[in-house]
Amino acid sequence: MAILAPEKGWFHKKVAKDEKMWIMCATVVALALFAIMVLWHLVGKQNPSYTVYNTSPDEFYKMAQANWKKYQIGEEAGIPVVKPAPDSDVYVIGTTWRWEPVLILKKGAKYRFHVSSLDLLHGFSLQPMNMNFLIHPGYDYVLTFKPTYTGDFRLICNEYCGPGHHSMIGKIVVED
Numbered sequence: 001m002a003i004l005a006p007e008k009g010w011f012h013k014k015v016a017k018d019e020k021m022w023i024m025c026a027t028v029v030a031l032a033l034f035a036i037m038v039l040w041h042l043v044g045k046q047n048p049s050y051t052v053y054n055t056s057p058d059e060f061y062k063m064a065q066a067n068w069k070k071y072q073i074g075e076e077a078g079i080p081v082v083k084p085a086p087d088s089d090v091y092v093i094g095t096t097w098r099w100e101p102v103l104i105l106k107k108g109a110k111y112r113f114h115v116s117s118l119d120l121l122h123g124f125s126l127q128p129m130n131m132n133f134l135i136h137p138g139y140d141y142v143l144t145f146k147p148t149y150t151g152d153f154r155l156i157c158n159e160y161c162g163p164g165h166h167s168m169i170g171k172i173v174v175e176d
C-alpha cells in the first residue's frame with residue numbers, strides 16, 4: 001500500500017482530548033528538565049564555569065615562567081614548587097606527561113587559575129573533589145578558585161594522551 005497524503009486541512013483539525021493531554025505531559029516534563037539543568041548547575045556541585053582566551057603555547061609558557069619565577073620556593077623532582085601570593089594569578093601547565101608546577105596555596109584565599117597545555121589535549125582533573133576541565137593547547141582557561149579546606153590534592157589527566165598518561169600526576173597542597 002502506498003503512503004497517502006493526509007486529508008486537506010488536517011493541521012487545523014481539532015486535536016483529540018487524550019492527545020492534548022499527552023502533549024501537555026511532555027511539555028511539563030521538558031520544562032521541568034530544563035529548570036533542573038539550570039538548578040543543577042547552580043547548586044549541584046557542578047564544574048564551575050570558566051573563561052577562555054586565545055593564546056599560543058609559547059606565549060603561555062612565557063607568562064607561566066614569569067609567574068613561577070616570582071613565587072618559586074623550591075623544586076621537587078625537577079618541577080618548580082610555587083607558592084603564589086593569596087588572591088593572585090596562578091599558572092598551571094599540562095604537557096606530556098606532567099603537570100607543572102607543584103602549588104602551595106592558602107586556605108580561604110582566592111586564586112585566578114590559568115591552565116593550558118603546551119602540546120596535546122589533556123584533562124585537568126582535580127582529585128578528590130573531581131573538578132574536570134578539558135585543556136586544549138592554544139587556549140588560556142581562566143577559573144577562579146578558592147580552596148576551602150587544607151590538604152594534599154592530586155591533579156590527574158583524564159584525557160588519554162599517550163603511553164605516559166597514567167603517570168601525569170600533579171600536586172596541589174593547601175595550607176592554613
Ligand SMILES: [Cu+2]
Nearest residue numbers: 157159161165
Ligand atoms: Cu593524559
